[in-house]
Structures are given as structure tokens and as C-alpha cells.
Amino acid sequence: MDVPLYHLIYSSLLADDAHPTCVADIIRTSRANNALHGITGLLVFDGGRFCQYIEGPEEAVRRLSDTICVDSRHEQFMVLHEGAIEGGRLFSEWAMGYALSLDEGILPGLALLRGAPAVSTLQGLIPSLDMEP
Ligand SMILES: Cc1cc2nc3c(=O)[nH]c(=O)nc-3n(C[C@H](O)[C@H](O)[C@H](O)COP(=O)(O)O)c2cc1C
Incomplete structure (x- = not known):
């Protein structure tokens, strides 16, 4: 039987003492x-703020979120939504897709959302993002 899938989306800020070039290391490790x-997802960065969506088996998603939230390269980690996935994965092809958001208003706006609209809004942004799968 297939393992039930879980997803989580959070927002955070690049730490004051971290340099934006650390994102390359984060993507490589991720x-x-x-x-x-069995984790797939998307990391969006705008030079100062992160928004990451991760999906996979619940235990793996929770464990990863516990690891990421204490990473000193970012701060103000805030979960916008988490829960069981209804339907399939959104990013089944990407162990971690990466997108640079060139509009500085987008991620702060997304960070104000809570619940499933945070996920659907991120999904809606994809066509406008500078994607690097
Ligand atoms: C914004 C951000 C996103 C991250 N995303 C992931 C991720 O998707 N997967 C992952 O393994 N580590 C991710 N990390 C890194 C983890 O916090 C941690 O450094 C890493 O999992 C440790 O891996 P290692 O034990 O192989 O060195 C992220 C870190 C930051 C700051």
C-alpha cells in the first residue's frame, strides 16, 4: 500500500549573518x-526571504522540518500550512526545485497567508518564477 503523503510550507528570513550564496549549498544538500x-518540493528565495514547500511521507516531512527550522542560516521560521495531501504530489519530479523570485513583494505577501491558500498561491506563482528544477 502507498504511504500517505504529507506536505508543509513555511516562510523564513535569511539570517543577518548569512550570505545569499549559502543558498547554493542548501540546494545541493537538499x-x-x-x-x-522520498521528499520532493520547491524552495523560493528572493534575496532575503525563503518560502519552501516540502512533500513526502509524513514522518520524513516532519523530521526534515525539525531539522530545517533550527538551521542558523535563516530565522523567523513560520509554518504557513501542513497536513495530509489530498491528491498527488505537486513536485514529483523535483527532489528540490529552486526558484529565484525577482519581485520583492511576492514572498512577504505569501508569508501572510495561512492554511491551504498558502499552497495554492505558491502553486499559482510557478509560471511567473525564474525556475531551476
Ligand atoms: C531555507 C533552508 C532550506 C533547507 N531545505 C532543506 C531540504 O529541503 N532538505 C535538506 O536535507 N536540508 C535542507 N536544509 C538544510 C538543513 O537545515 C540541514 O543543514 C541539512 O539537512 C543537513 O544535512 P547533512 O546532515 O547531510 O549535512 C535547508 C536549510 C535552509 C536554511
């Missing part, structure tokens, strides 16, 4: 680790 744990 792609290697996530592929091992």
Missing part, C-alpha cells in the same frame, strides 16, 4: 538528502 527520503 537534493541529495531529499532524494534518499
Whole structure:
């Protein structure tokens, strides 16, 4: 039987003492680790703020979220929504897709949302993002 899927979306800010170039390391590590744990998703960064969507088996998503939230490269970690996935994965092809958001208003606006609209809004942004799957 298939494992039930779970998803989580959060917002955070690049830490004051972290440099934006750390994102390349984060993506490299994420792609290697996530592929091992059945996690897929998307990380969006605008130079100052992160928004990340992760999906996979519930235990793996929760464990990863516990790890990410204490990472000193970012702060003000705030979960916008988490829960069981109804339907399939949104990012089944991406161990961690990466997108640079060039509009500085988008992620702050997304960070104000709570619940499922945070996920659907992120999904709606995809065509306008500078994607690097
Ligand atoms: C914004 C942000 C997003 C991250 N996303 C992931 C992720 O999707 N997967 C992952 O394994 N680590 C992610 N990390 C890194 C983890 O916090 C942690 O450093 C890493 O999982 C440790 O991996 P290692 O034990 O292989 O060194 C992220 C960190 C930050 C700051």
C-alpha cells in the first residue's frame, strides 16, 4: 500500500549573518538528502526571504522540518500550512526545485497567508518564477 503523503510550507528570513550564496549549498544538500527520503518540493528565495514547500511521507516531512527550522542560516521560521495531501504530489519530479523570485513583494505577501491558500498561491506563482528544477 502507498504511504500517505504529507506536505508543509513555511516562510523564513535569511539570517543577518548569512550570505545569499549559502543558498547554493542548501540546494545541493537538499537534493541529495531529499532524494534518499522520498521528499520532493520547491524552495523560493528572493534575496532575503525563503518560502519552501516540502512533500513526502509524513514522518520524513516532519523530521526534515525539525531539522530545517533550527538551521542558523535563516530565522523567523513560520509554518504557513501542513497536513495530509489530498491528491498527488505537486513536485514529483523535483527532489528540490529552486526558484529565484525577482519581485520583492511576492514572498512577504505569501508569508501572510495561512492554511491551504498558502499552497495554492505558491502553486499559482510557478509560471511567473525564474525556475531551476
Ligand atoms: C531555507 C533552508 C532550506 C533547507 N531545505 C532543506 C531540504 O529541503 N532538505 C535538506 O536535507 N536540508 C535542507 N536544509 C538544510 C538543513 O537545515 C540541514 O543543514 C541539512 O539537512 C543537513 O544535512 P547533512 O546532515 O547531510 O549535512 C535547508 C536549510 C535552509 C536554511
